[in-house]
Amino acid sequence: MKSREVRQKFIEFFKQKEHTFVPSSSTIPVGDKTILFTIAGMAQFKDALTGVEKRPYSRATNSQKCIRIGDLDDVGKDGRHCTMFEMLGSWSFGDYYKHDAIRWAYELVTNVYNFPMDKLWVSVHDSDKEAAEIWQKTGMPKERIVRLGDKDNFWTMGPTGPCGPCTELYLDQGPAVGKCDVKGFDCKAGPGCDCDRYLEFWNLVFMQYDKKEDGSLEELPFKSVDTGSGLERVTALLQGKTSAFEIDSFEGIRSAILKRAQIPAARTAHENESLNVVCDHIRTLAFTLADGANFSAEGRGYVLRRVLRRAVRHAHRLNPSLPKGQSFLADIVPAVVEEFGEFFPEIVQQQKRVQELIRNEEARFVATLESGLSKFQGFVNEARAQGRNMLMGEEVFVLHDTFGFPSDLTRVLCEESGLKADLDGFVRCMQAQKEKSRAEAKFYKFDQDDSAWIELNNIAQGDLKTFAGYGFTAANTNVAGTPARSVNIAANKIARVRQLKNKYFELWMASTPFYPEGGGQVADTGWLRVKTADGSDNDFEVVDVRKSAAAIVHLLRHPEWSSEEAEVVPAGVLRDVFGKGATALVDMKNRLATMRNHTATHLLHKALQVVLGDGVRQAGSYVGPDGLRFDFSHPAGMTREQIAQVEAMVNEEILKNTNVCTHENVALDEAKKMGAMAIFDEKYEDAVRVLEVPGFSMELCGGTHVPATGSIGLLRIISEGSVTSGVRRIEAVTGLGVMDMINGLKQHVANAADMLKCAEADVVDRVRTLRDSLKESERQLNVVQSRLANSVVEQLVGQASTLAGNVRMVAAQVDISNAQELELYADRIKEKGIEVVVVGAALEGKAMLLSAVKPDVTKAFKNVSAGNIIKQLSEKVDGKGGGRPDFARGGGSSPGKLASALAGAAELVKGLMSKNLLGSVVLDSRWQCLCSQS
Structure with a gap:
């Protein structure tokens, strides 16, 4: 069957x-x-x-x-x-x-x-x-x-x-x-x-x-x-x-893998294991990516990154000699689609996206693999030289943090090299990094304070979770010059209030006019005005509004009662203050700016799909009064032309001044039939709200929006860049934000014109002239420096030491004006037939060291490597360093100790030669470590 x-x-x-x-x-x-x-x-x-x-x-x-x-x-x-x-x-x-x-x-x-x-x-x-x-x-x-x-x-x-x-x-x-x-x-x-x-x-x-x-x-x-x-x-x-x-559902996938690996069948138990791994992992990647997941450095995306890297490793076990510049896994996706596409049509619809994400992620991994394996091999050599049978937790962490090696991959590589990996130490390093990066500032943890509530009125939960401010499109008053929308809150509409440990206040009310943070949109801000005993105004600032499981919660700050030195407000006072009702004052300057940005985000989303393709999916957003940020799935950066297309399309819709329509309480299935877009991991109620810009965009959305697109004014894209693998981010401004941006750019141009002593219209030509002049000056300087360097090199080569096996070595301090010159000296000395080069320089108050060792020396004297030399010399100048066997950099904070360190370099290398530690693992290729059989 x-x-x-x-x-x-x-x-x-x-x-x-x-x-x-x-x-x-x-x-x-x-x-x-x-x-x-x-x-x-x-x-x-x-x-x-x-x-x-x-x-x-x-x-x-x-x-x-x-x-x-x-x-x-x-x-x-x-x-x-x-x-x-x-x-x-x-x-x-x-x-x-x-x-x-x-x-x-x-x-x-x-x-x-x-x-x-x-x-x-x-x-x-x-x-x-x-x-x-x-x-x-x-x-x-x-x-x-x-x-x-x-x-x-x-x-x-x-x-x-x-x-x-x-x-x-x-x-x-x-x-x-x-x-x-x-x-x-x-x-x-x-x-x-x-x-x-x-x-x-x-x-x-x-x-x-x-x-x-x-x-x-x-x-x-x-x-x-x-x-x-x-x-x-x-x-x-x-x-x-x-x-x-x-079973039969794997047959087509297995065949595709064998064909791609250019082998007729799995010939050993190890190859059969690798074939099974790729079969399984490609299904996991195809289905999750088709459902909207992305590769990333944390959470779900990091797990998928581990799955892909494990699959790549096993794919190349099947045939280690396959070209490394071509994706293996992306070519297997069609076989998965062929087998499962009829019952799961989403993988048919998203096949192109899935293949692009896998191809790009695989290329990223291969690109870091060579340098990562070289670093790993350096750690292996170092461990053996020190008589250790384990890679330290710090070393496992470096491979993870710098080269993206999952700890389990490093563990397997260690096993294949006859070593262990200190995974407990790795975990400690990870924890230390988290502690270091964690902000030390105190912050408000929403809905996590255990302070006692003061109960005022028993209100139905449905009313406590209701936002009633959709219709606000204009102010009807102002607070200290800020336009605001005033709404009366009757005494029986305030459910409960409490003062928190940080002296702020939380309040529940029925049918709030303040929008609670959600759907990427920030919360409304404003004021809650109550009356004192003498009838004067007593304003609480509404600084945040969020949804809890039971109600919409308002976070309030009082100018006096919320100060650090203030006494806790007695329960009786709070009961009296809020027991008479209040006036809600929504900050309409922020609200209207946020509305412009939110509707613009919908237009932007649709324009991206038109320009880049239907594979574009929302992966996150921020909508506030200061601008908008839109994250979306796309495998590559946008070109200038594509950005211009998207921007023009959005502004064209804005200029049409199309009335924006909202459809309330639409059945979820009906909304999807209407063509409304939804966020893939967002949970929706059975009845939803649909926001439509007729003829252009339709999405499920509970946010606040402008009544017509013309109210947005104008949209300007500020930047486009990468968030993580397969996810891009656009930042943009609208309305008065565009004016602020234009004014800022104009000021930059004016400042540049003043510095260049030219008219604003001539800034580009003036910069071009200066650039050409600078290039010519740099060319002339390079000629002079090259001649000087050649002279110094000839002198140093003539003073070279001869070590065991007729190995010639130069160790010297040179004068440089930039870090690149140190490498130039090392290359030229090596070109003169010197097998071991160590050069150092003092630059900007620091000691710099660089070593280059020819491969023949490393093969003959297994413990002589550039990495070992630089590591030990760097310690002598109060620093650290390391690198590959053939090339390494280092340095320290004590340039005054540099001459002494270099003077002892020859004796250091002689000592390393005398150890002559054979048996160190040498990588024949970047894939040997991955493809050897355990």
């Missing part, structure tokens, strides 16, 4: 049992920050299982694409571990429970998939007598039902969320598969053994609890069922395969 048929039969079976088919959700969790990837089919049903969300159906089925990275190092070594897999699933949300779930599982497994009855085993939680009894009544012999504990038969999705006891189905593959006798296991008793004889392929989770952050379990409002069955594992069992990588 083919894997597509296995999937289809599962879905059709449960559809016949009145289950609604629900398409797979994204591999990127939507609205769930507790996990990096979707790890189970229940991810999209989490709120339905807890009762938070009401679905129009009580039974569901699907095949969910899942990503689990926890066993990354085991992938490829056996046939069970995959980072990407499909989870066949069915759910009951307070509908049927254990009896029907077990009965239907047994029916599908025996009557549809035709698994042999005498090979089936079942495990239940050791406290679940009911499940065991139902299995017996269904037809499962009592002797093939085993009871296991929490480790095996209690399931939870993650650190928090729905969970409960489970029961699992196993297939007995026979003692030959488990090799129990070889391992010394007695597996006749059934599941529970640490071998592969009994393979679990079906899991029924009986959702009874909601796991909280403190680990406690709360009863769910109703009991549910979560069925999970790995498609690849079921298919392997039905096809008689002991490895998931041998």
